[in-house]
Amino acid sequence: MDINRDYPCDSRNYRKGRRDSIKYIVIHYVGASGGARDNAKYYGSSSVGTSAHFFVGHASENGAVYQSVDPADCAWHCGHDPGGKYYHPECRNDNAIGIEMCTHQNASGTWYFDDITVEKAVELTKELMAQYGIDADHVIRHYDVTHKTCPAPFVLDAQAWESFKNALRSAGVEEYTAANDIVWELAHRGIVLDSDGMVGEMEAEPDGRLYWLGRKLVQYIRTHEGAAKQEVEEYTDVHDIVWDLNFRGIVLDMDGMEAEMKAEPDGRLYWLGRKGLQYLRVRD
Numbered sequence: 001m002d003i004n005r006d007y008p009c010d011s012r013n014y015r016k017g018r019r020d021s022i023k024y025i026v027i028h029y030v031g032a033s034g035g036a037r038d039n040a041k042y043y044g045s046s047s048v049g050t051s052a053h054f055f056v057g058h059a060s061e062n063g064a065v066y067q068s069v070d071p072a073d074c075a076w077h078c079g080h081d082p083g084g085k086y087y088h089p090e091c092r093n094d095n096a097i098g099i100e101m102c103t104h105q106n107a108s109g110t111w112y113f114d115d116i117t118v119e120k121a122v123e124l125t126k127e128l129m130a131q132y133g134i135d136a137d138h139v140i141r142h143y144d145v146t147h148k149t150c151p152a153p154f155v156l157d158a159q160a161w162e163s164f165k166n167a168l169r170s171a172g173v174e175e176y177t178a179a180n181d182i183v184w185e186l187a188h189r190g191i192v193l194d195s196d197g198m199v200g201e202m203e204a205e206p207d208g209r210l211y212w213l214g215r216k217l218v219q220y221i222r223t224h225e226g227a228a229k230q231e232v233e234e235y236t237d238v239h240d241i242v243w244d245l246n247f248r249g250i251v252l253d254m255d256g257m258e259a260e261m262k263a264e265p266d267g268r269l270y271w272l273g274r275k276g277l278q279y280l281r282v283r284d
């Protein structure tokens with residue numbers, strides 16, 4: 001990915017070199033409304049005694065990533081406050097890369113990330129994981145080290161953090177793209193029964209919602225294997241189905257999806273959404 005290095009950190013805010021090898025990636029939120037460029041400039045020109053390796057920007061800057069401190073050097077991002085303590089047995093500034101995600105605050109004071117900030121943070125984290133041989137279990141929140149409420153959107157909403165971690169884990173599973181493979185996998189799991197008709201319909205509209213729902217569903221299932229079955233009541237309401245699929249990050253175009261399912265309440269899109277979701281929910 002493109003990483004901007006125009007504003008290296010002021011040398012007063014970090015220490016050259018490391019006393020340990022890189023073992024962790026620590027995710028933070030900026031906790032102020034400045035963008036990645038503004039932050040990189042600020043840390044590059046002021047003595048503040050704290051730092052991070054990367055800043056991931058707002059939607060207004062297209063999620064641009066700025067490197068402030070070189071990962072070879074020790075940034076000061078997850079040390080404890082004076083008198084504070086560590087809650088993590090091993091993760092410290094000397095063995096961690098710190099990523100700051102830019103944020104906004106809504107009218108009620110809640111901090112949130114732009115979607116693209118999350119997407120770019122996932123992309124950056126995956127690249128660093130590959131580069132430094134770090135697995136998803138070693139990607140943690142600042143909160144996990146010091147109990148600071150950072151990154152607030154991932155501390156106050158545990159599900160959002162879980163989604164972020166799942167997005168990192170999906171790195172290892174290559175996504176099926178052929179309609180045949182997708183439908184075979186869905187049929188094999190008992191989610192769709194009419195595999196011939198389904199393949200035909202997906203192939204007839206290779207960019208259609210049925211194809212994409214099937215594809216994303218299979219990818220989600222394949223990266224979330226494992227949990228035991230349980231009894232849950234099946235959602236039948238279109239809004240419930242689409243809301244849950246959206247919540248899991250499987251569909252993003254909630255309104256369009258809902259409208260299309262409602263327009264054809266007995267159609268394949270509705271049934272794939274309904275049965276696919278049921279399959280996931282009994283394994284939650």
Ligand SMILES: [Zn+2]
Nearest residue numbers: 028029142150
């Ligand atoms: Zn933090």
